[in-house]
Amino acid sequence: MTDNRTLLERSLHAVWHPCTQMKVHERLPLVPIARGAGVWLYDFDGRRYLDALSSWWVNLFGHTNARINAALIEQLGRLEHVMLAGGTHVPVVELSERLSALAPAGLGHCFFASDGASATEIALKMSFHYWRNQGQNAKIEFVSLAQSYHGETLGALSVTDVALFKDTYAPLLRHSIQVPSPDWRLAAKDVTPAQHANACAEHLEAYLAAHHRQTAALILEPLVQGACGMGMYTPNYLRRARELCTRYGVHLIADEIMTGFGRTGSMFACEQAQITPDLMCLSKGITGGYLPLSVVMTTDAVYAAFYADDVTRGFLHSHSYTGNALACRAALATLDIFDADRIIENNRAKAERFNRLARPLAQHSRVQNFRNTGMIWAFEVNSNDPRFAHDFYCCALDKELLLRPIGTTVYFMPPYVIEDAEMHLLVERTLECIDAAA
Numbered sequence: 001m002t003d004n005r006t007l008l009e010r011s012l013h014a015v016w017h018p019c020t021q022m023k024v025h026e027r028l029p030l031v032p033i034a035r036g037a038g039v040w041l042y043d044f045d046g047r048r049y050l051d052a053l054s055s056w057w058v059n060l061f062g063h064t065n066a067r068i069n070a071a072l073i074e075q076l077g078r079l080e081h082v083m084l085a086g087g088t089h090v091p092v093v094e095l096s097e098r099l100s101a102l103a104p105a106g107l108g109h110c111f112f113a114s115d116g117a118s119a120t121e122i123a124l125k126m127s128f129h130y131w132r133n134q135g136q137n138a139k140i141e142f143v144s145l146a147q148s149y150h151g152e153t154l155g156a157l158s159v160t161d162v163a164l165f166k167d168t169y170a171p172l173l174r175h176s177i178q179v180p181s182p183d184w185r186l187a188a189k190d191v192t193p194a195q196h197a198n199a200c201a202e203h204l205e206a207y208l209a210a211h212h213r214q215t216a217a218l219i220l221e222p223l224v225q226g227a228c229g230m231g232m233y234t235p236n237y238l239r240r241a242r243e244l245c246t247r248y249g250v251h252l253i254a255d256e257i258m259t260g261f262g263r264t265g266s267m268f269a270c271e272q273a274q275i276t277p278d279l280m281c282l283s284k285g286i287t288g289g290y291l292p293l294s295v296v297m298t299t300d301a302v303y304a305a306f307y308a309d310d311v312t313r314g315f316l317h318s319h320s321y322t323g324n325a326l327a328c329r330a331a332l333a334t335l336d337i338f339d340a341d342r343i344i345e346n347n348r349a350k351a352e353r354f355n356r357l358a359r360p361l362a363q364h365s366r367v368q369n370f371r372n373t374g375m376i377w378a379f380e381v382n383s384n385d386p387r388f389a390h391d392f393y394c395c396a397l398d399k400e401l402l403l404r405p406i407g408t409t410v411y412f413m414p415p416y417v418i419e420d421a422e423m424h425l426l427v428e429r430t431l432e433c434i435d436a437a438a
Contacts, residue, residue, distance in 0.1 A: 004032045004044045019152075028390070031397065036063025039418050041402065049402045052412050052426055057226070057258050059289030061337055062417040068288050071333035075326055084112065084323040091328035098335055099297060102267055104276040107297040111315070112323040116257035116283035117151025119294035120219070122317055123279045124155050126296065127217040127251045133305045133313050139216040142174075143207065143250075146181040149227030150219060150255050159219050162227050177211075179204045183231030185369050193234050201240035212248035217278070219253040222269035223373055226258045229409035230378035232371050238273035251278040251302075257294070261285035261334070262344055262416065265351065265374030278302060288334035289415075293327035347375055347416055354423050361427055366434055378411035381434055388437065395436050399429040410434075 008030055016022065017030070034044045039062055041049045051059065061068065075091065082089055096110040111126070113119055124142060131139035144150065144159040151157070152165055158174040160166050166173070180186075180200040187196035208215065222238055225231035245252040254277035259269040263285065266272050270280070279302065283294035306315050321327075337343065355372055361379065362370035370379040381388065389405040396403040403410060412426060 002034075002044060007032045007044065028394070031402070038062040039415050039422055048400055049397065050400055050414075050422060050426060051402050052414050053402060053404055054285075054413050054415050055289055056284075057263075057413050058284045058287075059415050060261060060285045060334065061288050062415050063289075065288060065337075067337060068290055068330055068333045071329050071336075072290070072326060075329040079325045081321065081324050081326065083320070085318060089323075089325050089328075091325045091332060092323040095328045095331050095335075098332070099282075099295065102335075103280065103297055104268065104270050106276045106299050107280055108300060109298050109303045111296045111298070111317075112328075113294045113296070113319050114292045114321050114324075115151075115294050116281065117153040117156045118319065119257060119281035119283055119296050120150045120156040120159070120255065121153055122296045123219065123253045123255075123281050124159070124217070125317055126279060126298065126302065126315060127253065129315060130251070130302055130305045131216050133308075138214050141211070141214045141216060142176045143204075143215055143218045144176060144178055145220050145225065146178045147183065147225055147228035147231060148178070148181070148219075148221060149225065150221075151257075160227075165227070177207065179207055181225065181228075181231060182233035182237040183225060183228070184233055185231060194236055197234045197237035198240070201237055201244070204241060205244050208244055208248040208250060212250055215248075215250050217251035217253050218245055219255055221255045221257075222259055223264050223272065224259055224269070224376055227406065229380070229406045230371070230376060230411045232373050232376075232378075235273035238270065238275055242273070242275040242277070245278075253277060254280045257281050257283045262338065262347055263374055263376060263413070265344070265348060267338070267344060286334065287327055287330035288337070290330040291324070291327040292321075293324065293331060343416055350416075350418070351375060353420060357420070357423050357427050360431060361434075364431065364434060366438065375416060376411065376413050378409055380408050381405075381410060381437065383408050383437060385437070392433055392437055395433040396429070399432060401426065401429055401433075403430070403433075 011030055012025060032043045033041050035042050039051055041051050079089055099110055100108045111122055113122055128140060142159050146161050148161045150159050154172055157166050157169055159176045161178045180203045182197040182200040184193035184196055218241060242252055254270050256268050260282045270277060278299060280297045287293050306313055361367055366382045368380040368382060388408050392405050
């Protein structure tokens, strides 16, 4: 029989954990998880932890959701997987059709992969190859926002601007350009978020005016830049970016890996700017947190550039588990819940209630830049302690919360099934950790 101690010992011997200095776990134990239910995770002793991060931003409707479970059990009796090169199946077709109906107008073609970084790789390659097929071989460069994050494979790291993830591997990466971020925390004193976003758009315009002939695409995280500490910005920047990319013949890639599927208050963040990107990357919440799946959606114009008799003009990319039937069925069940439970509408009301409950956090003397977009909340804690993130994480665990600060930024990204009592508990115990950190 497995218990907490046995699992921890076995894991440390056998598992190399992601984005982790393993030596840390000599003094900071891993969190052993035996089961999950709703917003709660439980260890083998029955101790619970509120999953305020949706298990790295993927779990939308709670752990062991009965409706997603039932869909997967039914699918297991039909088909678990089949290669998508030369074959097809019902779940992948139905999912493609439903995503096309939900996405910004014009995104009618779906290319599937397994994870968010792979979706970024696909979008970058697809943009480059599009321009090559159009005879514009000089368009090989990419632009991203300062402090952006798009994944940790080599192509994705090339357009990422978070030093922790990028600097070590810099000799392996392609050069890319970063333009100023519209994150309103970076605005000068007495400059509004909208004014800051407009000033950043002017920098983008100047760059594209000078360099559009060699620029294939601009890639950005719409409305919220995640790994930099939930940097939020206004939709007017997206509108300007779309206008400028169209004017200068540059693709706009919307990385909605984290922001998609209701996280920012609309199904996709791009909706709030009323724009259609040329390519849109989706992953994380697409299966409700159950199975790895990602997709790049694109337009008729991009698709048509690859449609030819010459095999070298076709898009040269594949994954063994592309369009996995089980993952697609989990995604379909997830979309069913969005429809049946009116999730987008209900989330907006829930976010309003959470903001009221969180007023003591926003007003705390040590809290700065309290902010909210949809079902994402974040703030900085005024601290010069280099161990702040570590100590806050430990304090939260002691108080039954799973939180993972980014530097001095504390953020909440809970499953959409969180209830008012759980929101109240999250706020109250977070306040206790802020006071303890003092």
